[in-house]
Amino acid sequence: MEEISFKRSCSCGEVNISRRGEEIDLCGWVHRRRDLGGVIFLDLRDRSGIVQAVFNPESQPGAFTVADKARIEYVMYIHGVVAKRPEGSENPSIPTGEIEIIVDKAEILNPSLTPPFSVAEDKPIDENVRLKYRYIDLRRPKNMEAFRMRHKIAMSIRKFLDSRGFLDVETPMMTRSTPEGARDYLVPSRVNPGKFYALAQSPQLFKQLLMVAGFDRYYQIARCFRDEDLRADRQPEFTQIDIEMSFVKREDIFEVVEGMLATVFHESLGIELPLPFPRMAHAEAMERYGSDKPDTRFGMELVDITGLLESTEFGIIRTAIDKGGAVKGFTFKGGANFSRKETDSIAEKAKALGAQGLFFISHGENEVKSSLLKHLGEEKIKEILEFAGAEKGDLFMFAADAGTRLREILGRLRLELGHLHGLIPEDKFSFLWVIDFPLFVKEESGGLTAEHHPFTSPLPEDIPYLESDPARARAAAYDVVLNGYELGSGSIRIHRRDVQERIFELMGLTDEQIRDRFGFLLDAFEYGAPPHGGVALGLDRLCAIMSGKDSIREVVAFPKNLSAVCPLTGSPMYIEQEHLDILHIKADVPVEANTGKI
RNA sequence: GGGGUCGUAGCGUAGCGGUUUAACGCGCCUGCCUGUCACGCAGGAGAUCGAGAGUUCAAAUCUCUUCGGCCCCGCCA
Numbered sequence: 001m002e003e004i005s006f007k008r009s010c011s012c013g014e015v016n017i018s019r020r021g022e023e024i025d026l027c028g029w030v031h032r033r034r035d036l037g038g039v040i041f042l043d044l045r046d047r048s049g050i051v052q053a054v055f056n057p058e059s060q061p062g063a064f065t066v067a068d069k070a071r072i073e074y075v076m077y078i079h080g081v082v083a084k085r086p087e088g089s090e091n092p093s094i095p096t097g098e099i100e101i102i103v104d105k106a107e108i109l110n111p112s113l114t115p116p117f118s119v120a121e122d123k124p125i126d127e128n129v130r131l132k133y134r135y136i137d138l139r140r141p142k143n144m145e146a147f148r149m150r151h152k153i154a155m156s157i158r159k160f161l162d163s164r165g166f167l168d169v170e171t172p173m174m175t176r177s178t179p180e181g182a183r184d185y186l187v188p189s190r191v192n193p194g195k196f197y198a199l200a201q202s203p204q205l206f207k208q209l210l211m212v213a214g215f216d217r218y219y220q221i222a223r224c225f226r227d228e229d230l231r232a233d234r235q236p237e238f239t240q241i242d243i244e245m246s247f248v249k250r251e252d253i254f255e256v257v258e259g260m261l262a263t264v265f266h267e268s269l270g271i272e273l274p275l276p277f278p279r280m281a282h283a284e285a286m287e288r289y290g291s292d293k294p295d296t297r298f299g300m301e302l303v304d305i306t307g308l309l310e311s312t313e314f315g316i317i318r319t320a321i322d323k324g325g326a327v328k329g330f331t332f333k334g335g336a337n338f339s340r341k342e343t344d345s346i347a348e349k350a351k352a353l354g355a356q357g358l359f360f361i362s363h364g365e366n367e368v369k370s371s372l373l374k375h376l377g378e379e380k381i382k383e384i385l386e387f388a389g390a391e392k393g394d395l396f397m398f399a400a401d402a403g404t405r406l407r408e409i410l411g412r413l414r415l416e417l418g419h420l421h422g423l424i425p426e427d428k429f430s431f432l433w434v435i436d437f438p439l440f441v442k443e444e445s446g447g448l449t450a451e452h453h454p455f456t457s458p459l460p461e462d463i464p465y466l467e468s469d470p471a472r473a474r475a476a477a478y479d480v481v482l483n484g485y486e487l488g489s490g491s492i493r494i495h496r497r498d499v500q501e502r503i504f505e506l507m508g509l510t511d512e513q514i515r516d517r518f519g520f521l522l523d524a525f526e527y528g529a530p531p532h533g534g535v536a537l538g539l540d541r542l543c544a545i546m547s548g549k550d551s552i553r554e555v556v557a558f559p560k561n562l563s564a565v566c567p568l569t570g571s572p573m574y575i576e577q578e579h580l581d582i583l584h585i586k587a588d589v590p591v592e593a594n595t596g597k598i
Numbered sequence: 599g600g601g602g603u604c605g606u607a608g609c610g611u612a613g614c615g616g617u618u619u620a621a622c623g624c625g626c627c628u629g630c631c632u633g634u635c636a637c638g639c640a641g642g643a644g645a646u647c648g649a650g651a652g653u654u655c656a657a658a659u660c661u662c663u664u665c666g667g668c669c670c671c672g673c674c675a
Binding site (some may be wrong): 032115 | 609636638670674
């Protein structure tokens with residue numbers, strides 16, 4: 001093969017009018033090709049941008065011949081002179097539009113098959129196709145941009161935490177299985193037949209041990225693994241900004257996280273976040289938004305009108321109240337003129353979410369309309385509108401059911417309608433801290449399980465409840481919420497052996513289970529464990545939201561699809577029995593499946 | 599495990615109240631074209647309509663099954 005000699009003196013996007021007259025060497029991909037017969041224009045693209053190269057058959061026949069053969073996505077080397085474009089042929093829509101490269105030497109470094117989809121055009125493409133050819137998909141400038149942003153965000157985080165005295169420490173990815181968390185990904189140990197490591201769900205216990213070790217302030221941008229079903233915001237492996245600090249109270253953690261996020265937003269988006277973030281008790285979030293991660297970019301808050309309907313005889317409402325339930329609803333601003341068809345469709349959605357029915361009161365220009373006018377009377381209807389703060393032109397919708405169930409249904413309906421009717425400002429970033437989570441949630445079986453995780457300290461004033469009424473105890477736990485996403489979650493940890501043991505007991509673990517699974521942690525607490533606490537933030541979610549993407553797959557270079565499959569590499573795959581034998585594993589699948597074919 | 603939605607040339611879509619050659623745009627190939635930048639013009643190739651079964655004189659279109667994508671619920675200490 002012919003020896004290719006290429007050089008690179010600058011990148012495509014860097015060329016500008018100040019280099020006029022300079023000879024330069026560029027490498028890149030053919031973005032677009034415009035063959036006018038006598039003259040060929042190639043747009044050459046690299047990470048930095050696009051520049052137009054001109055090939056003339058008379059002045060440089062050699063280069064022209066190369067350009068004649070070049071096609072879209074060929075990798076090229078060109079040498080030429082930076083020239084101001086002829087008067088009137090400038091292209092103001094690209095940064096390098098003032099100039100062009102008059103090429104006198106060109107080589108094709110590598111040809112390309114016709115790509116399965118266009119890099120130059122920014123059309124939506126089926127995601128499975130995109131992921132199969134992810135290396136082409138990522139060439140699309142808009143897609144690459146998200147990774148530039150991710151890099152900037154990570155750099156800001158590291159700089160900020162370093163400036164605050166945090167130590168970046170790596171912790172094991174291969175560790176112990178923790179049965180009470182998410183499902184683990186398991187890794188067989190060849191040298192310990194029958195034994196497995198688990199891929200870390202988070203560095204939780206290690207960072208606490210680092211506090212016992214006196215590391216004081218730790219952080220890590222850590223990969224975590226959880227074998228649960230996937231979502232737009234959930235991948236089996238994801239990245240967490242993991243932080244832990246000693247001798248701190250909740251406010252110290254808030255201050256660090258707020259400072260860090262403010263720095264990130266300032267440096268990456270030029271946006272100044274108002275500090276401190278609002279705080280809201282978990283109970284209040286559930287009451288007002290029907291969610292523990294409320295999207296506070298828009299209103300439509302839930303109101304409780306149970307009190308107004310205490311004496312009503314109307315069927316569904318009466319029944320719900322008698323059963324100890326509630327009547328709640330929210331106002332849709334300007335919704336009074338909705339057609340019957342539209343309100344029917346909203347009621348359908350509510351039913352799909354589990355509501356028994358949805359009632360409407362429309363506050364029209366001249367009259368108040370409601371299907372319940374007869375049942376409740378005009379006085380009562382007006383009272384409800386007044387109480388809900390609904391004005392002329394608004395639509396109030398409400399339902400009756402058991403309280404906790406009702407607010408979750410309405411909370412979801414609120415979100416769905418908000419999205420559907422474009423009520424959520426896209427360019428807004430609404431942060432808040434949700435605090436005072438319950439320590440435990442009741443399982444279906446009636447047992448208790450940790451709402452956050454079992455290493456979370458109860459609020460000091462609620463410690464007595466551990467004996468009298470554990471379900472009532474609140475946790476020193478907090479979530480940082482952004483635009484309705486749980487961005488991060490943390491807590492002040494337990495640092496005393498007796499309290500930690502009590503929590504495990506309340507969760508129904510036997511002494512033996514406690515010793516076996518967490519003995520090392522309890523032991524550590526007895527050797528001078530400092531009070532400590534921390535937080536972990538989802539880097540993927542942060543990047544997705546900051547880049548305006550709907551899915552974290554857009555900010556992960558090689559993500560898996562919803563079936564946890566990587567369409568590019570074909571993982572996961574069957575493993576040949578011979579290989580499994582070394583690991584002492586017998587697969588419970590048909591033998592023919594186990595042939596190692598991808 | 600459950601619900602919703604979508605599968606038609608390489609890509610994006612139309613056709614889906616039953617019929618003849620499955621249409622359009624982009625891309626691709628060939629030819630023409632010396633200032634284009636979504637270059638233009640002319641011609642051409644390319645699809646067993648995701649798969650299987652059924653109903654019918656006739657199925658991309660209707661029915662059932664199945665596979666796959668996306669979104670959601672459950673799940674995610």
